[in-house]
Amino acid sequence: MSHRVAVTGIGVVSSAGIGKEAYFKSCSRGLSGIKKCGLFPTEKLATDLFGEIDEGDFPPLCECPAGENRVKALMRPAVEEMMRDSEMDRAAIASYGPDLQLCFGTLVAISDGIAGYTARGKPAGWLEHVNDYLPWLRDFCGAEGGCWVSSAACAAGTTATGMAFDFIRNGLCRACIVGGADPLTESAAVGFHVLNALSGGMCNPYDEARDGINIGEGAAFFFFERLEDALRRHAYIYGEILGYGLTNDAYHITAPDPEGAAVARAMEDAVRDAGLNFSDVDHVNGHGTGTVINDQMELDAIDSASGGRKPSATSTKALIGHCMGASGALELAAVLLAIENEVYMPLPNLSHPVKTGVHIASRPYPCKIGIALSNSFAFAGNIASVLVGRYDG
Numbered sequence: 283m284s285h286r287v288a289v290t291g292i293g294v295v296s297s298a299g300i301g302k303e304a305y306f307k308s309c310s311r312g313l314s315g316i317k318k319c320g321l322f323p324t325e326k327l328a329t330d331l332f333g334e335i336d337e338g339d340f341p342p343l344c345e346c347p348a349g350e351n352r353v354k355a356l357m358r359p360a361v362e363e364m365m366r367d368s369e370m371d372r373a374a375i376a377s378y379g380p381d382l383q384l385c386f387g388t389l390v391a392i393s394d395g396i397a398g399y400t401a402r403g404k405p406a407g408w409l410e411h412v413n414d415y416l417p418w419l420r421d422f423c424g425a426e427g428g429c430w431v432s433s434a435a436c437a438a439g440t441t442a443t444g445m446a447f448d449f450i451r452n453g454l455c456r457a458c459i460v461g462g463a464d465p466l467t468e469s470a471a472v473g474f475h476v477l478n479a480l481s482g483g484m485c486n487p488y489d490e491a492r493d494g495i496n497i498g499e500g501a502a503f504f505f506f507e508r509l510e511d512a513l514r515r516h517a518y519i520y521g522e523i524l525g526y527g528l529t530n531d532a533y534h535i536t537a538p539d540p541e542g543a544a545v546a547r548a549m550e551d552a553v554r555d556a557g558l559n560f561s562d563v564d565h566v567n568g569h570g571t572g573t574v575i576n577d578q579m580e581l582d583a584i585d586s587a588s589g590g591r592k593p594s595a596t597s598t599k600a601l602i603g604h605c606m607g608a609s610g611a612l613e614l615a616a617v618l619l620a621i622e623n624e625v626y627m628p629l630p631n632l633s634h635p636v637k638t639g640v641h642i643a644s645r646p647y648p649c650k651i652g653i654a655l656s657n658s659f660a661f662a663g664n665i666a667s668v669l670v671g672r673y674d675g
Contacts, residue, residue, distance in 0.1 A: 285450055285509065285510070286509035286510075286522055287450045287508065287523040289504050290517040291368025292364060292502070292618060293367060294360060294363070294500070294615050295360045296333070296498070296500040297317070297334055297603065299315070300335075305615065305616075309619075310627055311646060312645070314602075316333050317336075318332075319466075320334065321468075322468040324471070327475045328478075328482055329496065331484060332499075333498020334466050335356070335466075352466075353463055357461075357463045360461065360463070360503045361419070361422060361459075365423060375425055375459070380427045382425055382459070383454075384419065384425045385443070386419065386430070386432070387434070387461070387462035388438055388607040388608065389436070428455075432445065436607060437658040437659060437660040438606075439608055440610030441610070442462060442610075446460040457508070457511070458507075459505060459506075462607055462608040463500070464501075464605055464607045474497060479494050480496070484600075487632075489636065490634040491634060492572045492573065493574070495571045496603040498599075498605040504615075522673050523670060524555070524670065525551075526552050526666065526669065527549060527550065527554075527667045529548040531543070531665060532544075533663055537575065538659060540578070540579050542580065544663070545580060548666060549655055549657065552667040558653065560588055561588070563588070563593050563655055564651045564652050564653055564654060565617075565620070566595045566656075569657045571599055571604055572600070576659065581595065592641055596626065597629065601630065610658040613656050620654070624648055625647075653669065655668070
């Protein structure tokens with residue numbers, strides 16, 4: 283039996299806002315959370331602008347238990363909000379037993395020094411790995427089923443979404459806690475500096491003058507469940523996960539294939555997985571890093587795959603930076619909230635849009651979105667695309 287998969291809870295921590303309402307308010311108005319970095323020295327980097335969550339923005343960072351590192355400090359309020367929003371406390375989650383799985387996307391398993399900072403940004407003096415985070419997360423929310431992690435680089439959050447979707451629709455469990463989290467680290471900043479991928483100013487996806495990324499941090503978590511269960515308990519439904527596609531362009535360890543064939547195929551697979559056509563897609567939340575090759579390739583792939591239907595496209599990376607393994611989760615939250623509120627999230631720094639058949643804009647406007655794609659691309663050629671739909675009853 284194939285089950286429909288509903289999203290009934292969202293929790294967000296980002297530089298543009300803490301909590302889903304603040305996050306959506308900032309993003310829908312084009313208010314960026316990218317600012318001067320205070321977490322580590324930036325004198326030798328191409329930029330000092332990052333999507334950092336500092337103590338002034340995020341009081342709970344100051345209130346976390348002594349020694350709790352930044353990853354857990356980011357996850358804690360996002361998971362708490364998701365639980366409140368879905369009306370699921372620890373006891374309710376535990377009552378599912380093995381019928382509730384946990385799917386988590388992150389880069390912490392493969393990044394040096396990811397726990398080298400406490401929540402306050404001070405050196406912690408030890409390293410932790412993903413096998414430390416999953417038991418903590420499992421215990422924190424009360425999950426008793428299986429725990430699964432995706433470390434597919436910057437496609438990790440979107441890949442975790444696809445895993446959870448498969449588990450529920452195929453009857454392997456009734457519900458999933460799904461999310462992604464990654465902290466801002468000096469090692470990531472230095473790495474992208476060495477690759478000449480950092481923007482010299484503010485990230486400007488899909489603009490002719492784009493010159494690179496701003497790195498960000500954050501977390502987003504969701505409660506996925508069978509649609510029939512959501513209806514039975516009268517849960518609020520943000521939307522449905524309809525399908526997903528995974529490909530790999532096998533082109534280069536860090537650079538995307540400029541032809542974009544694997545990107546187009548991932549989007550087409552996600553749409554086909556739902557039994558739909560690309561002409562049904564209203565909107566694409568693009569990977570949109572602001573790098574020269576990525577943006578042109580992605581817009582060309584969307585334009586080519588759309589077959590005459592020209593969807594709107596945007597990128598939240600202009601608002602919160604590139605949040606590494608958490609980016610897919612944060613962008614899924616943006617898509618679901620845009621569908622709910624019927625507002626297109628703008629690109630605030632856009633002045634000279636790339637010439638394309640895809641509609642991109644620098645200002646918000648009302649936009650009823652029925653079907654949307656969210657794309658994530660990553661080093662080693664990893665590509666993931668998830669299809670999301672409005673639930674109209």
